[in-house]
Amino acid sequence: MKRVLLIWRKSLNLVMLSLTGVAAFGVVSVLFLILGYLIWNGSTSLNLDFFLKLPRPEGEVGGGVANAIVGSLKLLFLAAIIGLPVGLLAGVYLAEFGGKTFSFIVRYTTDLLNGVPSIVIGMFAYALAVLPVKHYSTMAGGVALGIMVVPITVRATEEFLRAIPNSLREGAMALGASKWKTIATVVVPAAAGGIITGMLLALARVAGETAPLIFTALGNQYWSPGWGQPISSLPLVVYTYAISPYDDWRRQAWAAGLVLLALVLLANIGCRIVINRKGVRSV
């Protein structure tokens, strides 16, 4: 009886442990399946026209997504100048100045803001930047993405500033530097590498966002000069092309998806290697 029980326990051990291995292997293989599928279906449509030409009218073969690539860059630029300064300074506050209760509230709110569904951020940006001027614009899309950049930047800045040893601050102060001078010339530069990686990671995340752009930037088949007109972006193109009934657009959806995924993954790989090397908790 005891022997049977022991055999049962040992086999249960073996079975369950191998199942956990299968689960881990299965999940990781999904990443490679996704990559493989996109490369298989998308790479054949990648050519110079794809990067340099405007979309052709619906149903016609050919054309490219040049305007969407430029659009993504413009939106990211806006997101960066709106979101990064706020995130950086708020992060400095939390790491260097913050009191107990207020810091806790700010940190908690930041996490909650990070968890707000991106479609709701889109509605918020619509109310802020589309309703008052009554038309969709690049600016509104930038506002939506900028809001999403803030929480990630705050957390990254705070984590990296905290990782700077106190002796550095004390050294600067012992030499007579005031607190803000210590922060601005010693602490922040020492953490700059990490903070910049955190910022890039934040931008990489919003670069793939579609939902907040649908009713702020809207999308555009043509070039969008200035900042006040609707604009296209890579994720928007992937979305509209994938749900369209035209074969050629669907083909291009794969290609645009491949370009988007490649950019996002490369940015992530680069940033995460730097972050892991610094030994700071993942952001």
Added chain:
Amino acid sequence: MSTATTSIEHAAPPASGPRALLRRLRNGDEVAHVVTLIFAALILLVTSLLVYELWVRSGPTRAASGLSFLWTSTWDPIGGNFGAVPFIFGTLVTSLLALLIAVPLGLAAAIFLAELAPRNVSDTTAFLIDLLAAVPSVIYGVLGIFVVVPMMRTTIGPALKKSLGFLPFFRGPNYGVGFLTASIVLTIMIVPYIISVSREVLLTVPRDQREAALGLGATRWESTWKVVVPWARTGIMGSIFLALARALGETMAVTMVIGNNPKIAASLFAPGYTIAAVIANEFNEATSDLHRSGLMELGLVLFLMTFILNGLARLLIIATERGGGRG
């Protein structure tokens, strides 16, 4: 974090009046403090403004239909009837079904990474899983449309009908799009969150816990399942809540495969709708201000759902980090 250095207190007692304020502001430290404080407060301001805007913009619908918004199920923007039930139903069904698959899968993978795999294998795998979490949701949508939907139509659906067809959940016509397809796509999207948070929590469980169990004659699995996992349960719960909040708010991938049909159905093959999907589809083409305000109210409902879940999740994770488990 307050630095260990003690700042030199100013000798003069803080006098009142605008001149004193000016003098204080001439001190660089005070200025830096105030400026960064303003930006930190800006985050609170933006978040409150978000809630305020959603509340005000959804005013017309609240005035027109009141609380019946939450328990009627007719969505007829042209007739002016706004009932959120089909969308709330679709959101909950797809998210909970995704959790049902993702939790065992994610927990198992996290156990493997934290307990069995050698450190470098574990770290590399965790790195790849973080990458999986970074894949834009529209990419999952594309794969959903072109890969999961056809698979659902030709293999998964018929197989389920054959084996489990006696249950009401697996009956009815199978179009490829619908609740089950959306749940499968959502599962793939939330598993990385469960794995990466649970793995970190499991790694914080002290070594002696495992050694004590093994020393008492437990097998590796028994020590993991009966000692390590219960120890980390608070943090694991936190990871599950985080994942659920993600699933509830996920828009693009779900919109592309859910079928966009505001009906409540018992069959998981039936096309449905979620809150995020209806906002994405109808907001731009809203037929009236009332329609738009109804969508705003749906946004408010979604916001509150994720807000509460995220709040709980954060508290659980903070509790684990402070108490080292045993919450």
